[in-house]
Amino acid sequence: MIIKKISLAVTALFSITMFAQETATTSLDIRPEVKLSYLDSVKSSFKKDEVATKVDSLWMKECLSLDIYNDFSNDIQTVNTDQDVNAELPTELLKQRLQAMNEKSPFNIEYNQGLENIIKSFLKNRKKSISRLMALSEYYFPIFEETFAKQNIPLEIKYLAIVESALNPKAVSRMGATGLWQFMYGTGKQYALKIDSYVDERSDPLKSTAAASDYFSKMYTIFGDWELVLASYNSGPGNVTKAIRRSGGQTKYWDIRNNLPKETQGYVPAFYATMYLFEYHKEHGINPERAVVKNFETDTVNVKSEMSFKQIADLLDMPQSQIQLLNPSYKLNVVPFYQGENHFIRLPKDKIATFVSNEDKIYAYVRHEAENKTMSSRLALKVTPKAKAHLNKAIDTDVQLYKIQKGDNLGAIAEKYDVSISELKKWNNLRSNSVALGRTLKIKSNVDPLKISKEAKTIPAIDKKSDEAIAAVDDKEKAAAQAQEYVVVAGDNLGSIAKKFGTTIADLKELNNLTSNNIGLGKTLVISKEIPAIEETATVNTAIASNASIDSFKKKTASAKSMGEDYYVKKGDSLYSISKKYPGVTISDIKKWNGIKNEDLKPGMKLKING
Structure with a gap:
């Protein structure tokens, strides 16, 4: 009897197990098929190169931030080299370290009270900034050193880029000087740096460094003193020669310093103070942040078609901010295509490998996107009158207004609304890529305006606008079109x-x-x-x-x-x-x-x- 009960129990358990397996099999069989988008289907066919990226997307925001640049600029303009600063650094020890720096440098690094004060000021207020800058320097300093070595420029001048721009290629001074080496528009043109609606090579690390190197070399042939070369870089050679005359023919920086413009008086000391903190960072407990990316981990590829940073980021699975950091000379987040000219993009080597291995598919995807937009425009012209009226009504509800904020450009706005720059220009009768601060743009997009307004302070979309309302906005803009x-x-x-x-x-x-x-x-x-x-x-x-x-x-x-x-x-x-x-x-x-x-x-x- 007991054996019979056990047999029945085993049989029942086995039946339940088989039923569960059948149910699971059935549930697996009825799962709906998931269709891939064209972008996903292209990416799924890519050949993969298993090389880990070294860039952290959170660090991109730190690198693109202008906070450090603004802090350093204010320090140099307002520093008082005559004011004592209370910091733990014995004067005799500082003298010994400056002497050690002087022995291995072509610069005339001598102790004076003003230099001690600015070094102590940086130690007191800029320790964290120096730590972050040391991480960035691992990317930029090899570029500077390679370029300077070709023209026998002292490698120590690499520290000048920290004083000039805090190693931010997007830095723009209140006078309009731009890039790592802070070239004015005219000087940039003088040194053959391209500046147009799409490209500003003053922000290109390689080309701007080559231009700065040419300047340093020419100024040294004039002054024969590297400190005066630095002073001329800040205030211009004319102000240096005036200071020499006013100082009775003295030709050393510290002898003519009081006759130089006020900002230049703190410029060379700030350069030496930066050099000191980099050389003796360990002794002062300054620990470098993790390097964002190193130059040898990146490479360039020639782009043979106009492509947006968004398209590149989508295809290569990388943040746009990373592309912006490595390619700061492209003003509108677009790699343009000009007939007879080459445009390159710099990417981490693993992304370059993916790009080169799948170049044909990448360009096919870009063409597909362009053709889709063109096809949409053509279809709008071929619909029946009734359908066209319905379509116009739908388009009206999609019209959104965006007010130009400080720092905006057409490339960034087009990216936020998933439209093209040419469409923005067409909708708003723009003839160039420049837009006035505060101007209201009309945008025809399906992007949720409330989502965009949270991140870009846009004006929300206007629902169910009448033809008269849209015409009134046009009239309002025309009425304001005066000087x-x-x-x-x-x-x-x-x-x-x-x-x-x-x-x-x-x-x-x-x-x-x-x-x-x-x-x-x-x-x-x-x-x-x-x-x-x-x-x-x-x-x-x-x-x-x-x-x-x-x-x-x-x-x-x-x-x-x-x-x-x-x-x-x-x-x-x-x-x-x-x-x-x-x-x-x-x-x-x-x-x-x-x-x-x-x-x-x-x-x-x-x-x-x-x-």
């Missing part, structure tokens, strides 16, 4: 004005027919031929939500010119600031109505608005 003017005040220079309005020094000079960077106090400058439309205090959504809002906007714009009004000048007023108080009124209008020939205003003066 934007600015009156120069004390402390202004072309660099600060360009930065304030999101333009460039070169554009300002061209618009105002300036032959130099000098501008007179009170001069009226044309900032741009197009200015952003006047914004209401409410959002754009509210401003164009109804025809009543549009009418009120138009009336407000016209009111200042249709009604006479007196304005009494207050302290600090300028013609520019007053014109901004009255929509549609320009500086030229106020001058004409009041018979004003110059920019001089006095507090209490009465001005007629539309006299």
Whole structure:
């Protein structure tokens, strides 16, 4: 009886097990087939090279940040070499270390109290920055050393790039100097660095370093002293020769230092202080951060078709920020293609291997994307009138508005909305890749605007806009398409004005027919031929939500010119600031109505608005 029960139990257990297996088999058989996207299907066919990447995506943000550059720039401009700094570094020990540095350097490194003070200041305030810069130096210093060795330039000058840009190839000074070696536009052109809408070779580590090397070599043939070469790099050879004359013919940096511009007086000491901290970082407990990437771990490949950084990142499974770090000379995050010219992209060697091994498939994918966009445009022209009306209605609901923020460019905006630069230019009647700060762009995209607005401070999409509402936005932009003017005040220079309005020094000079960077106090400058439309205090959504809002906007714009009004000048007023108080009124209008020939205003003066 017991044996019979055991047999039944075993039989039942075996049956349950078999049923479970059948059920599992059945469930596996009915799983839906997952279709791969074209991008995934291309990537799945790639030949793989199992080489581990050495770049950490979190570090990319650190490397692309301008915080260190801004800190170093402020230090050099404001450092007081005469002010004692309390830091643990005995003077006698510092003298010994400086002497050891001097013995193996062509520079005349001598102890003085000012140098001691700036070294102690860096030790007190910049230890963490030096640690991060040492990680970056593992990538950039080999580039500098190889280039300098070819022209017998002292290898120690590599430390100058830290003083100039904090090893950030995207650094831009308040005067418009750009890149690792901070070349001005004119100097960059003088040394054959390409600067156009897509490329700025002042930010190219290899080409800008070669140009800097040429400059150092020429200046040494003039001055015969490396410290004076550094001083001339900062303030120009003319200021150095003036300082030599004012010092009675002295030709040593420390003898003429007090006759140099203030910033240059702290420039060479900052260079020596940086060199000291790199040479004696262990003694001061400065531990280098982990190297982001080393130069020998990267390589270049010639790109034979226009490609965006996004396409490269998608195909090679790498962050765009990594591509930006290694290729800082491409301004719009696009590798362009010009007939008869080569453009290269630098990538980690394992990604280069994948790119080269699958080049045909990569270019096929790029062509596929381009053809799809072209096909979409053609289909829009071939639909029936009824379908076209329906399509237009759908497109209207997809129109989004984006207000240009500081630091924006068309490449970045196109990438955020998954559209092309050419489409942005077409939708907004743009003839070039430059856009004015504050301008509102129309974008036809299916990307969720709320998602983008969180990361880029965009204006949310406007739902169910009528044709009249869209036309009103067009009219609003056209009404604002007049010359934007600015009156120069004390402390202004072309660099600060360009930065304030999101333009460039070169554009300002061209618009105002300036032959130099000098501008007179009170001069009226044309900032741009197009200015952003006047914004209401409410959002754009509210401003164009109804025809009543549009009418009120138009009336407000016209009111200042249709009604006479007196304005009494207050302290600090300028013609520019007053014109901004009255929509549609320009500086030229106020001058004409009041018979004003110059920019001089006095507090209490009465001005007629539309006299």
